[in-house]
Amino acid sequence: MKKLVFIRHGQSLYNLENRFTGWIDIDLTDDGYNGAREAGAILKKHGFIFDVAHTSVLKRAIRTLWIMLHEMNLVWIPIYNSWRLNERHYGALQGMNKDEVVARYGEEQVNEWRRSASVSPPAISHENHSCDLSDPKYARIGRENIPLTESLLDTEKRALIYWNEQIVPDLKNNQHIIISSHGNTLRALVKYLDNIPDTDVTSLNIPNSMPLVYELDDNLKPIRHYYLCHEGEVPSGTIPKHLDIHHPENCDWIG
Numbered sequence: 001m002k003k004l005v006f007i008r009h010g011q012s013l014y015n016l017e018n019r020f021t022g023w024i025d026i027d028l029t030d031d032g033y034n035g036a037r038e039a040g041a042i043l044k045k046h047g048f049i050f051d052v053a054h055t056s057v058l059k060r061a062i063r064t065l066w067i068m069l070h071e072m073n074l075v076w077i078p079i080y081n082s083w084r085l086n087e088r089h090y091g092a093l094q095g096m097n098k099d100e101v102v103a104r105y106g107e108e109q110v111n112e113w114r115r116s117a118s119v120s121p122p123a124i125s126h127e128n129h130s131c132d133l134s135d136p137k138y139a140r141i142g143r144e145n146i147p148l149t150e151s152l153l154d155t156e157k158r159a160l161i162y163w164n165e166q167i168v169p170d171l172k173n174n175q176h177i178i179i180s181s182h183g184n185t186l187r188a189l190v191k192y193l194d195n196i197p198d199t200d201v202t203s204l205n206i207p208n209s210m211p212l213v214y215e216l217d218d219n220l221k222p223i224r225h226y227y228l229c230h231e232g233e234v235p236s237g238t239i240p241k242h243l244d245i246h247h248p249e250n251c252d253w254i255g
Ligand SMILES: O=C(O)[C@@H](CO)OP(=O)(O)O
Pocket: 015, 019, 020, 021, 022, 023, 087, 090, 114, 183, 184
């Protein structure tokens, strides 16, 4: 059996301020630091050890990973960064306050932008791109590949390139892997792993800094998944959860 842990970064300043973040490289709040420490402590308590870590090129996910590995005394393991694990690009909404966007465009439209599979927010122009395209961390992508907005399906597509090229070989080699990433990128990976239909992914949310463990068979199909807290598996119903793969009839998504 293969085991994989996903972690969504700890609370960021924009999470706190209720702003769309996307590719804006905003750091963790004090709560975010504490959440990451706690996540590391939980994994340590339950005997998790990792051989390799993967994360994005955004500091909220990187720092979360660093803090967790520090807590677990695992700072020596290799860490691989890729823009393909970045948050979904939120286009022209990046930096805007979510309540103000709702007031301007209405709840239905904003929900569609935030949670639908295929609808992208309005695109940003290259000139107004909120990440510095001359930043060395994006130098190798090529300007033409930098997204100006993304739907969840776009995010899934680029994250799956990384999944298939970098993570699948590690899993097949029985490496113990942690992936520190972002809310929508993890929604996209979970959607893929659990084969969640586009219509059901709307109510899937991944909480900040709560380890999400996947157990996979040799064909990398999920056997089960669960969130972890100090006491062990988080009791069902206490936190946002997604499809119970043993009981698809209990398709109990919580937003
Ligand atoms: O702003 C963002 O980048 C994401 C995650 O924080 O927000 P949302 O939950 O609205 O997709």
